[in-house]
Amino acid sequence: MIMTTPISEEVIRSLHVGQVVEVSGSVFTGRDSVHRHLYDGGKCPVDMRGSAIYHCGPVVVKENGVWVVKAAGPTTSIREEPYQADVIRMLGLRGVIGKGGMGKQTLEACREHGCVYMHAIGGAAQVLADVVTEVKDVYFLEKFGSPEAIWHFAVERFPVVITMDTHGNSLHSDVEGDSQKKLQELIAGI
Amino acid sequence: MNTKSLQASLLELVRRTSCDLPPDVESTLRRALAREQKGTTAKYALEVVHKNIALAREKSLPICQDTGSILFYVTGPKDLDSRAFRKAGDAAVKAATELGYLRQNSVDSLTGKNSGTNLGPGSPVYHFEQGSKRTIAVRLILKGGGCENVGIQYALPNGALGAGRDLAGVEKCLLDAVYKAQGKGCAPGILGVCIGGDRAIGFAHSKEQFLRTLEDKNPNPTLAKLETRVMKKANALGIGPMGFGGKTTLLGCKIGALNRLPASFFVSISYMCWAYRRRGCVIGGSGKVSRWLYT
Numbered sequence: 309m310i311m312t313t314p315i316s317e318e319v320i321r322s323l324h325v326g327q328v329v330e331v332s333g334s335v336f337t338g339r340d341s342v343h344r345h346l347y348d349g350g351k352c353p354v355d356m357r358g359s360a361i362y363h364c365g366p367v368v369v370k371e372n373g374v375w376v377v378k379a380a381g382p383t384t385s386i387r388e389e390p391y392q393a394d395v396i397r398m399l400g401l402r403g404v405i406g407k408g409g410m411g412k413q414t415l416e417a418c419r420e421h422g423c424v425y426m427h428a429i430g431g432a433a434q435v436l437a438d439v440v441t442e443v444k445d446v447y448f449l450e451k452f453g454s455p456e457a458i459w460h461f462a463v464e465r466f467p468v469v470i471t472m473d474t475h476g477n478s479l480h481s482d483v484e485g486d487s488q489k490k491l492q493e494l495i496a497g498i
Numbered sequence: 499m500n501t502k503s504l505q506a507s508l509l510e511l512v513r514r515t516s517c518d519l520p521p522d523v524e525s526t527l528r529r530a531l532a533r534e535q536k537g538t539t540a541k542y543a544l545e546v547v548h549k550n551i552a553l554a555r556e557k558s559l560p561i562c563q564d565t566g567s568i569l570f571y572v573t574g575p576k577d578l579d580s581r582a583f584r585k586a587g588d589a590a591v592k593a594a595t596e597l598g599y600l601r602q603n604s605v606d607s608l609t610g611k612n613s614g615t616n617l618g619p620g621s622p623v624y625h626f627e628q629g630s631k632r633t634i635a636v637r638l639i640l641k642g643g644g645c646e647n648v649g650i651q652y653a654l655p656n657g658a659l660g661a662g663r664d665l666a667g668v669e670k671c672l673l674d675a676v677y678k679a680q681g682k683g684c685a686p687g688i689l690g691v692c693i694g695g696d697r698a699i700g701f702a703h704s705k706e707q708f709l710r711t712l713e714d715k716n717p718n719p720t721l722a723k724l725e726t727r728v729m730k731k732a733n734a735l736g737i738g739p740m741g742f743g744g745k746t747t748l749l750g751c752k753i754g755a756l757n758r759l760p761a762s763f764f765v766s767i768s769y770m771c772w773a774y775r776r777r778g779c780v781i782g783g784s785g786k787v788s789r790w791l792y793t
Contacts, residue, residue: 369598378598384682408682429543430740431561433562434550435549437563438553455601469542483680486743490734494731
């Protein structure tokens with residue numbers, strides 16, 4: 309399934325945990341500094357409504373005056389848990405792309421505002437850089453440094469797995485629960 | 499030694515480490531892919547991983563955008579000029595950053611300012627050791643922040659785990675660490691472990707375990723058995739690639755031991771992501787690479 313931004317709430321609410329989907333259109337990188345900035349009441353310099361924020365600190369270099377993405381895999385998302393629910397609401401996001409999953413507050417915000425957590429494959433910086441067709445713009449480059457800036461990427465068929473949906477399901481809490489049971493069994497047997 | 503040649507050799511070492519996974523890691527990942535069931539997200543994740551490894555090699559670009567902590571392990575002759583070596587290493591790292599083999603990854607902890615060059619207090623890290631040969635063996639590990647963040651240190655006894663000051667206690671810690679990491683350290687991962695030591699040397703020794711290959715066997719039979727046991731049990735946790743659930747949670751477990759104080763019993767665990775970037779080379783008197791390691 310290919311979803312093009314801006315993605316409608318209806319499409320997002322039809323998605324379920326475990327689905328592999330592809331995103332085309334606009335995604336915006338944003339990680340620790342950006343989340344903190346927005347949470348503290350700072351302005352977002354670009355309209356992200358209907359698209360996805362991508363937890364990513366890419367390698368981007370300028371070649372002949374043009375920004376070229378050299379590597380762009382996801383960073384660990386859980387660090388944004390204190391801020392994410394508010395950021396989803398404030399920016400009207402339909403997707404949060406990252407790795408490792410997020411917590412209860414974000415899951416609740418996904419349910420309430422119509423957003424999903426899209427898990428990109430961690431470490432797959434080349435596969436994911438390959439689907440960035442253009443760097444549209446960059447914000448906060450000076451202020452936050454390159455990995456922490458907001459990079460506006462045009463993407464084509466960016467591959468993700470839905471691991472948190474609008475129905476209150478999280479693959480991460482399922483796997484954590486199952487593995488905790490298994491851990492207790494194993495520890496009891498040592 | 500010719501400084502320019504040494505710099506060029508180290509730059510090539512950084513490029514290879516960042517862009518091309520060592521063969522033992524790739525073949526272990528291939529076996530993991532074969533193990534996962536068709537149609538699962540675990541299989542899908544490992545397929546993307548393999549596609550990524552091939553693409554990074556072909557394009558000569560970083561496997562992962564988080565090119566991580568830059569850890570040089572240098573074994574040289576007794577007259578090795580470590581200050582000159584650092585200078586050449588720093589120059590190579592700066593050049594590798596400009597070329598996009600390394601991300602701008604070194605941030606001032608007080609001001610939040612990125613140095614833009616990967617140079618600064620604590621970056622890169624150099625470990626020097628005296629060897630018995632005339633040549634210099636340089637090993638490089640690039641370790642990303644996601645996996646570094648899930649590293650953990652236990653002090654035994656640990657009441658919550660029922661872990662005492664023995665190998666059974668250590669085993670419980672290791673399984674607990676894998677559980678706690680879930681997919682957040684980019685599973686399937688590799689554990690580097692140190693039993694004993696103090697808090698600082700424990701973590702340093704745990705990282706040195708990553709200089710071993712995945713296929714080697716621990717020369718200490720007790721530790722070898724523990725490694726095998728932990729691998730089997732950790733992979734029964736079902737966390738799987740990326741924490742999606744699946745059969746492969748760990749690719750390797752490498753354990754070392756150091757003496758401890760009677761009052762202390764630390765278990766220090768470093769977690770390495772699947773993008774286990776480790777390369778090495780032997781540099782001769784001219785500053786040129788005479789042989790690549792881990793090939």
